Every structure is written in structure tokens, then in C-alpha cells.
Amino acid sequence: MAETIRSGDARSAALGGPHGYRGPEFIRALTAAMIQKLRLHEDDLLVDLCCGGAPFALEILRQVPLRYQMIGVDVSEERIARMPVHSGIRCVQMDLATFCEMPVRYDKILMVDAIAHCADHARLFAGLFGRLSDGGALLLVESGDAWWPRARMFTACLRASGFRVECGARTLGVGGRVGLITAARPRPQ
Numbered sequence: 001m002a003e004t005i006r007s008g009d010a011r012s013a014a015l016g017g018p019h020g021y022r023g024p025e026f027i028r029a030l031t032a033a034m035i036q037k038l039r040l041h042e043d044d045l046l047v048d049l050c051c052g053g054a055p056f057a058l059e060i061l062r063q064v065p066l067r068y069q070m071i072g073v074d075v076s077e078e079r080i081a082r083m084p085v086h087s088g089i090r091c092v093q094m095d096l097a098t099f100c101e102m103p104v105r106y107d108k109i110l111m112v113d114a115i116a117h118c119a120d121h122a123r124l125f126a127g128l129f130g131r132l133s134d135g136g137a138l139l140l141v142e143s144g145d146a147w148w149p150r151a152r153m154f155t156a157c158l159r160a161s162g163f164r165v166e167c168g169a170r171t172l173g174v175g176g177r178v179g180l181i182t183a184a185r186p187r188p189q
Helices: 010-014 024-038 055-063 077-081 096-101 121-131 148-160
Strands: 046-049 070-074 089-093 106-112 132-143 164-172 176-184
Touching (some): 024 055, 024 106, 024 132, 024 164, 024 176, 046 055, 046 096, 055 070, 055 089, 055 106, 077 089, 096 121, 121 132, 148 164, 148 176
Parallel strands (some): 046 070, 070 089, 106 132
Antiparallel strands (some): 132 176
């Protein structure tokens, strides 16, 4: 199902202004959609993989008072260093493959524009499945239309890993389409 999220005007976006594609209005609106898709609650342990400077993680903390400290994971020391010191996010420098091998469980995992950082999607999704608690959820968010044709492949890899999958898109007022794939680890029967 597609819906419109307004994000400033076209002139502002074209000029790269503060209300453009990654401006505050866009971040607030998309974050609200991500919170809904993840069914994020204050008692969830959340990981933001490939968090970069963590604009969405920081906005999540504004919208949901998480009881547990959020974890931001990025391979880049430079991007981790850009994270505000008192952000409430525990920053970890690590690549995706290493994260997938960690013997720790999380309730929710968020990946925004991160799929391009992994060559082996089947291995990544199997590893992420193993990191989620029963009933946990993974949300993949990818911007632009270029990734959309690959959504079918991502969905198949996620299902092969054991996830229940829901795939959809949000059309932005000025920024094009954002793909949202929610993958849930089923609870045992």
C-alpha cells in the first residue's frame, strides 16, 4: 500500500535545503512509519545497523522513550565518531558479518539504506534471524526506485531464512519512493 509523506517543497529539496529529502520533516515522518512497522515499544532492545550519523535512531529516541539503550552499529569509525556523545545510543564499530555472528539477541533491528553494504543477502538474513528474539522484527528501509525491483529477491531470501515478510512502499512528496520490508521472527507454536 502506498501513501504520501510530505517533506517540504520541491524547490527546497532541489536546492538541498533543510526540508529536502533528508530534512527534519522527512526524518520525522519516515521515523513514525518505521516505529509503526517495527511495532516498537519502550521495552524493546533496538539495534540500528549501518547507523551512520544515526538521524533516524535519534528521532526514534525522541518519539519512543526506550527503556534499554539503543545500539548503533556501523563499520565506519568516521561515521560512529559523528554520533552525538550524549545521544543515548551505544555506538559499536563492527561490520555486518561480525554482527551476525555475535551470540546476542535483540527485539528489533533497523537497517536504513544498508542493503548495499552486503554482498551475500542470504547469509546476512539468516544471521539476522538468529539475532532476533522470538516475535522480534527486522525492518529494511531503502530509498529510491532503483532498489525496488530487487525487493522480490530480498523477500525470498528473508522467507528462506524463516521470517514472515511484509513488503510495501511509501511515496514521498518530493523524494520518490521508499521501500519498507518488515520481517518478523515467528514465535514458537
